[in-house]
Amino acid sequence: MRDMPGHLARRFQQIAVAVFLAEVEAAGFDLTPVQYAALAAIAANPAIDQITLAGLIAYDRTTITGVIDRLAQKNLVVRRASARDRRSRELLITEEGRRTLEAITPAVEAAQRLMVRGLTRTEARELIRLMQKAIAAGNELSRAPLREGAGPERQ
Amino acid sequence: MRDMPGHLARRFQQIAVAVFLAEVEAAGFDLTPVQYAALAAIAANPAIDQITLAGLIAYDRTTITGVIDRLAQKNLVVRRASARDRRSRELLITEEGRRTLEAITPAVEAAQRLMVRGLTRTEARELIRLMQKAIAAGNELSRAPLREGAGPERQ
DNA sequence: TACTGATGATCAGCATACTGATCAATAACG
DNA sequence: CGTTATTGATCAGTATGCTGATCATCAGTA
Numbered sequence A, B: 001m002r003d004m005p006g007h008l009a010r011r012f013q014q015i016a017v018a019v020f021l022a023e024v025e026a027a028g029f030d031l032t033p034v035q036y037a038a039l040a041a042i043a044a045n046p047a048i049d050q051i052t053l054a055g056l057i058a059y060d061r062t063t064i065t066g067v068i069d070r071l072a073q074k075n076l077v078v079r080r081a082s083a084r085d086r087r088s089r090e091l092l093i094t095e096e097g098r099r100t101l102e103a104i105t106p107a108v109e110a111a112q113r114l115m116v117r118g119l120t121r122t123e124a125r126e127l128i129r130l131m132q133k134a135i136a137a138g139n140e141l142s143r144a145p146l147r148e149g150a151g152p153e154r155q
Numbered sequence C: 001t002a003c004t005g006a007t008g009a010t011c012a013g014c015a016t017a018c019t020g021a022t023c024a025a026t027a028a029c030g
Numbered sequence D: 001c002g003t004t005a006t007t008g009a010t011c012a013g014t015a016t017g018c019t020g021a022t023c024a025t026c027a028g029t030a
Helices: A003-028 A034-044 A050-057 A061-073 A095-115 A122-140 B005-026 B034-042 B050-055 B061-073 B093-117 B121-141
Strands: A077-081 A089-093 B077-081 B089-093
Touching: A003 A034, A003 A095, A003 B005, A003 B034, A003 B093, A003 B121, A034 A061, A034 A077, A034 A089, A034 A095, A034 B005, A050 A061, A050 A089, A061 A077, A089 A095, A095 B005, A095 B121, A122 B005, A122 B093, A122 B121, B005 B034, B005 B050, B005 B093, B034 B050, B034 B061, B034 B077, B034 B089, B034 B093, B050 B061, B050 B089, B061 B077, B089 B093
Parallel strands: none
Antiparallel strands: A077 A089, B077 B089
């Protein structure tokens, strides 16, 4: 059991979330890993729509509604109706959102280091590389694959 | 973002769960990764109580109630009042549970291989080793740490 | 232009995970 | 023995994630 990738994946994620939440709370904030990722992506991509955002950070499209709900409730982002497509909502970070994002970054970085504190620097880099490689090969297997930023049309 | 251990952990777990569910469903079963782990642990530890089970597979104690509820509803396990401690429930696998566990094993093993199909055999082994090492160092950081089987008293 | 299909968002329902509380029963102690 | 602390289990509440459905809107085509 203890050498099954699936079990280890669940366990590592479990610890990663706990470390993230602890660091962020110690810094005086109340933001989940998923909320942080969404906030950062919105900051980097103003007026992004929810589907594109989902692709950027590999969320399920139905999950994102609730995440944005909670970010909006905390006044960190704003949902705005799109002018050119009335189905979609444009997402924008607020001033408070931007301040929060900046202030929280050190805690997030500390959490990343803590997650792999049992590894040497070389091992940590190797773990990251191997996870990236495995993820790339399995990207299409989940309902929420990563979609590269649209950018200029790829053929 | 794409080299943050926390993000990669979430993504790898996401794929691992999707692969597991797909393989198990293709084999004709309806069991989640968590339910499988619990079922296997109960099979290997007859009359285990829920708290000890939680420690063996690193579940939160409040999560396990629902998991066992669902396994019991599928007639795969039975909850029995303990004679020596009336607070606790002894968990036992049923005949159907044992048949299911045996029949499902090939699908579970196939899923484990699929999760790391982008890696060479050596890389997969290294990923497993590094995750184990990181997890061991972070074990106490989550609310649901792994607890070694009680076995004969450790001092 | 009317129809058809695709798309963005949301919803209902279910299964993990967690926080923190409660309750019954047991263990530990004076 | 009785008080206190601990422990096994559960519950309420919240946040991901997923399946599958619905609704409004848009795009493409006959």
